[in-house]
Amino acid sequence: MVELKIPLSAPDITEAEIKAVVDVLKTPQLSLGPKLPEFERLIAKYIGVKHAIAVNSGTSALHLIVRSLGILEGDEVVTTPFSFIASANCILFERAKPVFVDIDPNTLNIDVSSIPSTPRLSSGLRASQHLVSSKTKAILAVDLFGLPADWPKLQQIAKKHNLRLIEDSCEALGSELNSQKAGTFADAACFAFYPNKQITTGEGGVIVTDDDEIAGLCRSMRNQGRQDNGGWLQHQRLGYNYRLSDINCALGIVQMKRITEILVKRDKVAAMYNERLKDVQGLKLLSSPSGTRRSWFVYVVILEDGYSQSDRDNILQKLQAKGIGCSDYFSPIHLQPFYAALGYKKGDFPVTEKIAQRTIALPFFNNLTEKQVDFVVSALKPLL
Numbered sequence: 001m002v003e004l005k006i007p008l009s010a011p012d013i014t015e016a017e018i019k020a021v022v023d024v025l026k027t028p029q030l031s032l033g034p035k036l037p038e039f040e041r042l043i044a045k046y047i048g049v050k051h052a053i054a055v056n057s058g059t060s061a062l063h064l065i066v067r068s069l070g071i072l073e074g075d076e077v078v079t080t081p082f083s084f085i086a087s088a089n090c091i092l093f094e095r096a097k098p099v100f101v102d103i104d105p106n107t108l109n110i111d112v113s114s115i116p117s118t119p120r121l122s123s124g125l126r127a128s129q130h131l132v133s134s135k136t137k138a139i140l141a142v143d144l145f146g147l148p149a150d151w152p153k154l155q156q157i158a159k160k161h162n163l164r165l166i167e168d169s170c171e172a173l174g175s176e177l178n179s180q181k182a183g184t185f186a187d188a189a190c191f192a193f194y195p196n197k198q199i200t201t202g203e204g205g206v207i208v209t210d211d212d213e214i215a216g217l218c219r220s221m222r223n224q225g226r227q228d229n230g231g232w233l234q235h236q237r238l239g240y241n242y243r244l245s246d247i248n249c250a251l252g253i254v255q256m257k258r259i260t261e262i263l264v265k266r267d268k269v270a271a272m273y274n275e276r277l278k279d280v281q282g283l284k285l286l287s288s289p290s291g292t293r294r295s296w297f298v299y300v301v302i303l304e305d306g307y308s309q310s311d312r313d314n315i316l317q318k319l320q321a322k323g324i325g326c327s328d329y330f331s332p333i334h335l336q337p338f339y340a341a342l343g344y345k346k347g348d349f350p351v352t353e354k355i356a357q358r359t360i361a362l363p364f365f366n367n368l369t370e371k372q373v374d375f376v377v378s379a380l381k382p383l384l
């Protein structure tokens with residue numbers, strides 16, 4: 001392994017975060033202390049929702065949303081195959097079935113136009129059966145790479161077919177659609193705080209919702225099924241230990257207080273790349289349709305149609321050899337080995353597969369310098 005001169009991502013930790021964490025370590029309340037509700041209040045206020053329930057990862061947040069909506073074995077949830085795997089795994093956790101729909105090649109989000117009427121692919125079902133059936137309980141859409149999905153259309157479809165909506169906004173803290181914040185479009189949404197996200201708590205996540213029942217269930221299930229006013233050894237329902245410690249929350253509080261500054265820094269880095277790459281032959285850059293505000297998560301470019309997957313992999317390898325962190329964001333979920341058991345196979349979602357073969361995520365983080373961007377761009381250009 002070559003030592004990376006420029007990592008793919010890096011957290012932005014200042015002295016204020018370090019002090020906040022150390023301060024908690026000097027108290028007896030390392031978990032379930034005052035930092036948890038303080039962090040939750042900051043998130044709820046920023047997003048503009050009634051409830052925020054912090055948990056130990058974005059994956060845990062998704063799992064609790066699925067459980068709180070009562071999605072069970074045999075139920076189906078319509079979702080995207082072009083995402084981080086957790087957005088479909090959370091459906092499998094409950095032995096429900098993810099029913100994938102291909103993506104829109106321009107936004108990379110779930111293609112809403114094919115949800116209500118597309119014949120189902122593979123899975124051994126008749127082509128006359130539609131994606132939305134009597135088994136369908138919910139649509140789980142992802143605000144991929146920080147771009148909100150087409151929520152007005154998703155809301156229409158959900159209303160028409162009586163479905164619940166789940167928003168995986170783990171990559172979209174600060175994103176907006178028609179001036180409305182990501183995280184407010186569905187029955188419940190979640191954010192994640194792994195170190196490559198817009199803000200970090202080391203590990204962590206949060207559920208946001210206006211629904212009192214979902215909030216109550218998530219709060220109880222993250223803490224072993226306990227009730228707010230019940231005893232430590234009284235368990236109302238099956239729950240988990242998905243708690244987020246006060247150490248993590250203290251880190252998150254400082255990061256949330258810096259959110260405006262953080263998003264400005266990320267916009268600046270994305271703008272530096274856009275400026276240098278906009279006229280480069282062979283590349284397609286991410287665009288943001290009118291009415292959307294993308295909160296940058298990763299900086300991904302897409303090679304044009306003439307390039308093959310092995311061309312892309314070669315470019316990744318050559319960039320890495322120069323010490324430049326880069327990656328193939330994302331590999332389609334339906335092609336991961338354990339999804340084959342559900343009947344999915346290569347060719348099922350051609351738009352997703354075609355794009356996934358050609359993506360390159362370049363180094364992207366708050367403190368990436370202009371010099372580093374120049375270095376990455378000058379390494380990339382001759383490889384095209």
Ligand SMILES: *Cc1c(COP(=O)(O)O)cnc(C)c1O
Binds near residue numbers: 057083
């Ligand atoms: C990061 C992410 C998650 C959650 O990730 P964790 O590592 O569990 O915090 C979920 N969905 C998407 C789309 C993500 O990018």
